Amino acid sequence: MTAADLPSQDQQQYQAFKQLGLKLDMSRGKPSPEQLDLSNALLEAVDGYKAADGTDGRNYGGTVGLPEARALFGELLAVPAAQVVVDSSASLSLMHDVIVYALLNGTPGNVPWVREPVTFLCPVPGYDRHFAICETRGIKMINVPMNDDGPDMDLVEKLVAEDASIKGMWCVPKYSNPGGVVYSDAVVQRLAAMKTAAPDFILMWDDAYRFHHLGAKKLEVQDILKACAAAGNPDRAFVFASSSKVTWAGSGIAALASSPANIAWWTKLAGIRSIGPDKINQLRHVRLLKDLPTVEALMEQHAALLKPKFDAVLAQFEEYLGKVPGVSWTRPQGGYFIDLVTPDGAAKRTVALAKEAGITLTPAGAAFPYGNDPKDRHIRIAPSFPSLDEITQAAQGIALSLRVALA
Amino acid sequence: MTAADLPSQDQQQYQAFKQLGLKLDMSRGKPSPEQLDLSNALLEAVDGYKAADGTDGRNYGGTVGLPEARALFGELLAVPAAQVVVDSSASLSLMHDVIVYALLNGTPGNVPWVREPVTFLCPVPGYDRHFAICETRGIKMINVPMNDDGPDMDLVEKLVAEDASIKGMWCVPKYSNPGGVVYSDAVVQRLAAMKTAAPDFILMWDDAYRFHHLGAKKLEVQDILKACAAAGNPDRAFVFASSSKVTWAGSGIAALASSPANIAWWTKLAGIRSIGPDKINQLRHVRLLKDLPTVEALMEQHAALLKPKFDAVLAQFEEYLGKVPGVSWTRPQGGYFIDLVTPDGAAKRTVALAKEAGITLTPAGAAFPYGNDPKDRHIRIAPSFPSLDEITQAAQGIALSLRVALA
Numbered sequence: 001m002t003a004a005d006l007p008s009q010d011q012q013q014y015q016a017f018k019q020l021g022l023k024l025d026m027s028r029g030k031p032s033p034e035q036l037d038l039s040n041a042l043l044e045a046v047d048g049y050k051a052a053d054g055t056d057g058r059n060y061g062g063t064v065g066l067p068e069a070r071a072l073f074g075e076l077l078a079v080p081a082a083q084v085v086v087d088s089s090a091s092l093s094l095m096h097d098v099i100v101y102a103l104l105n106g107t108p109g110n111v112p113w114v115r116e117p118v119t120f121l122c123p124v125p126g127y128d129r130h131f132a133i134c135e136t137r138g139i140k141m142i143n144v145p146m147n148d149d150g151p152d153m154d155l156v157e158k159l160v161a162e163d164a165s166i167k168g169m170w171c172v173p174k175y176s177n178p179g180g181v182v183y184s185d186a187v188v189q190r191l192a193a194m195k196t197a198a199p200d201f202i203l204m205w206d207d208a209y210r211f212h213h214l215g216a217k218k219l220e221v222q223d224i225l226k227a228c229a230a231a232g233n234p235d236r237a238f239v240f241a242s243s244s245k246v247t248w249a250g251s252g253i254a255a256l257a258s259s260p261a262n263i264a265w266w267t268k269l270a271g272i273r274s275i276g277p278d279k280i281n282q283l284r285h286v287r288l289l290k291d292l293p294t295v296e297a298l299m300e301q302h303a304a305l306l307k308p309k310f311d312a313v314l315a316q317f318e319e320y321l322g323k324v325p326g327v328s329w330t331r332p333q334g335g336y337f338i339d340l341v342t343p344d345g346a347a348k349r350t351v352a353l354a355k356e357a358g359i360t361l362t363p364a365g366a367a368f369p370y371g372n373d374p375k376d377r378h379i380r381i382a383p384s385f386p387s388l389d390e391i392t393q394a395a396q397g398i399a400l401s402l403r404v405a406l407a
Numbered sequence: 408m409t410a411a412d413l414p415s416q417d418q419q420q421y422q423a424f425k426q427l428g429l430k431l432d433m434s435r436g437k438p439s440p441e442q443l444d445l446s447n448a449l450l451e452a453v454d455g456y457k458a459a460d461g462t463d464g465r466n467y468g469g470t471v472g473l474p475e476a477r478a479l480f481g482e483l484l485a486v487p488a489a490q491v492v493v494d495s496s497a498s499l500s501l502m503h504d505v506i507v508y509a510l511l512n513g514t515p516g517n518v519p520w521v522r523e524p525v526t527f528l529c530p531v532p533g534y535d536r537h538f539a540i541c542e543t544r545g546i547k548m549i550n551v552p553m554n555d556d557g558p559d560m561d562l563v564e565k566l567v568a569e570d571a572s573i574k575g576m577w578c579v580p581k582y583s584n585p586g587g588v589v590y591s592d593a594v595v596q597r598l599a600a601m602k603t604a605a606p607d608f609i610l611m612w613d614d615a616y617r618f619h620h621l622g623a624k625k626l627e628v629q630d631i632l633k634a635c636a637a638a639g640n641p642d643r644a645f646v647f648a649s650s651s652k653v654t655w656a657g658s659g660i661a662a663l664a665s666s667p668a669n670i671a672w673w674t675k676l677a678g679i680r681s682i683g684p685d686k687i688n689q690l691r692h693v694r695l696l697k698d699l700p701t702v703e704a705l706m707e708q709h710a711a712l713l714k715p716k717f718d719a720v721l722a723q724f725e726e727y728l729g730k731v732p733g734v735s736w737t738r739p740q741g742g743y744f745i746d747l748v749t750p751d752g753a754a755k756r757t758v759a760l761a762k763e764a765g766i767t768l769t770p771a772g773a774a775f776p777y778g779n780d781p782k783d784r785h786i787r788i789a790p791s792f793p794s795l796d797e798i799t800q801a802a803q804g805i806a807l808s809l810r811v812a813l814a
Contacts, residue, residue, distance in 0.1 A: 045452045058443040058656070060437050060651075089495065090681045100511070133679055249465070249466045250466050250467055250469075273500050274496075274499060274500045275536075277657075278495065279657050280450075280657070
């Protein structure tokens with residue numbers, strides 16, 4: 001037996017970790033039970049079913065949402081309530097439906113997308129569920145690299161100016177999934193003002209983490225609707241938000257904010273799909289969330305639960321990966337993810353090794369269109385759901401998996 | 408002044424009615440507040456958020472719905488729970504999405520509908536919101552006359568055999584909207600077995616009024632899924648149901664039942680749109696509705712509120728229209744509507760006169776594709792929402808409006 005046959009220290013540590021027989025699912029950005037507990041008031045009895053304008057919340061009607069729910073999201077998003085519609089759970093569904101309506105009906109004043117090839121720009125790494133909507137509904141995707149201040153705008157401007165099939169672009173402007181990137185004012189202004197070959201180009205502005213700060217520093221992103229209006233492109237942006245990671249991920253309410261023309265368009269087309277959202281759940285939420293200060297106070301309680309988990313992951317990575325060449329990771333100031341970046345070609349192998357050790361991660365490549373990370377470098381870490389002990393162990397296991405993958 | 412200039416007795420009565428200054432909206436089949444009160448237990452506190460299988464109802468996940476919700480709708484629809492998915496509110500949304508997925512993705516094993524012209528058969532009079540989905544999403548519609556036992560099957564069989572663009576057909580098999588028609592066994596069997604030129608022809612089976620009997624006689628319709636399977640067309644029917652007119656119209660839960668292949672198809676495509684339905688509302692509903700006997704008992708309470716209103720309308724029609732030639736109306740045994748049938752060319756004028764007298768009805772023609780009742784004969788009467796006094800007055804006003812329209 002030669003020295004080369006002996007298991008390395010990394011191998012030994014990895015094998016020891018495997019022996020622990022853990023079973024941890026870190027594949028999705030799910031809130032923990034403790035976070036969900038923060039909104040358990042939603043389980044309590046509802047104090048009446050009438051909205052402020054007398055609407056019986058139990059009956060049909062009200063595609064745009066209750067006035068008080070629109071006012072709440074108007075305040076939260078700094079948009080006039082008339083430019084907000086509040087739907088049932090899931091901003092993802094609103095995004096999906098905006099794209100379906102654009103495909104089958106066309107955006108206001110424009111022809112249905114479905115008649116010609118459609119392409120979306122996708123800053124990468126990005127959110128796999130955005131990309132899945134495009135892939136499933138027949139929309140081609142083009143990767144755009146993400147810089148520290150948002151997508152590579154030189155490339156974006158060039159592509160949208162040249163290619164009239166580019167009808168849209170996914171944007172998570174704050175604490176992006178998974179890189180934690182915050183769009184700079186310059187990026188927002190360029191997105192709002194850029195010349196597009198397609199007259200019906202839209203920004204799918206997923207403001208998923210608007211209030212989801214991890215530290216004391218509450219980063220702000222410039223208002224895209226105002227920027228678009230100022231640049232003479234008032235109908236360019238559709239802004240999406242929800243209470244999924246404010247109250248309950250499965251039973252929240254969701255909002256769409258946009259120009260008056262876009263809101264009228266959505267209302268007409270969504271009114272074909274449904275005779276109105278769950279207005280009782282809107283009442284529950286309005287009574288719990290009340291106003292911006294109440295939401296911000298609730299988000300601080302979330303941060304108090306989340307920050308130690310992020311810190312634990314970062315500490316483990318620092319300890320086990322700090323000196324490994326070519327390995328880096330993001331240190332997000334908000335949102336739900338850490339992007340662990342490996343040397344070329346090591347992400348898939350790391351995820352497989354972690355799986356063997358009982359840690360389920362988002363599949364490597366998921367943060368890219370078609371699940372294809374061209375250099376196989378990105379691993380999305382979702383620290384929110386496991387307990388602090390579990391996440392600390394898991395981060396160690398992931399780090400060991402990466403070290404073994406690189407050996 | 409000659410006798411001919413004198414206002415007729417009908418005119419005098421109509422004018423007197425107008426003087427009452429009523430303001431009644433009978434345009435939609437909305438449950439009354441008293442009906443909604445029957446489910447006010449939904450306002451009470453939720454006893455825990457965990458499903459039977461341990462799922463945390465507050466979090467993401469579970470596109471197919473909670474096991475106990477699927478079991479409940481399985482029992483209600485007499486289908487194995489594995490062939491049922493339970494979504495958030497509104498079967499209309501499920502119908503819309505099935506059509507969208509068929510357009511953009513194709514039904515299992517078939518190409519997307521959107522590549523070629525698509526046509527639906529529409530038994531008339533029928534449900535305006537069904538037709539609005541087709542019209543808005545670019546699907547051509549062909550009228551099929553409705554007989555006493557369901558759609559004219561000779562014509563249906565001829566059309567689907569000849570025309571491969573006919574991809575679907577709307578069916579409300581029990582207490583149809585608005586005619587109250589109940590499909591006979593022979594009609595169900597012919598729909599299940601007929602040869603269609605399109606290999607991907609589907610039945611949109613809207614079982615909206617399955618439990619919505621008005622009298623003691625609880626009519627049954629043959630099981631379409633079993634009939635399709637027996638006929639060798641297992642994937643032909645999509646069955647839709649909801650609790651909208653069982654509990655609350657705006658905050659219910661909805662179900663889709665179909666073949667295993669169709670359920671797998673829906674689950675995959677719906678999972679792109681949403682990370683799961685509102686499972687807390689599913690728990691609320693399962694705990695309230697429990698099982699088939701509990702639902703049937705609740706529906707008897709609905710019937711106790713609805714039947715007097717239907718009887719009042721029928722009595723007024725009998726009194727004011729019983730001897731008017733060419734006028735008839737349906738006497739439904741369930742559902743939410745009465746179809747008032749006028750002589751040719753009198754429906755629009757009647758609805759306009761009723762409007763002048765303060766009674767808002769569904770627009771004449773609404774029960775037909777493109778809002779076009781070719782003979783202008785059908786007026787949909789929705790007695791559920793107004794109080795018994797109001798509905799009695801309104802029925803009189805509608806009858807007087809028709810008499811004046813015919814004068």
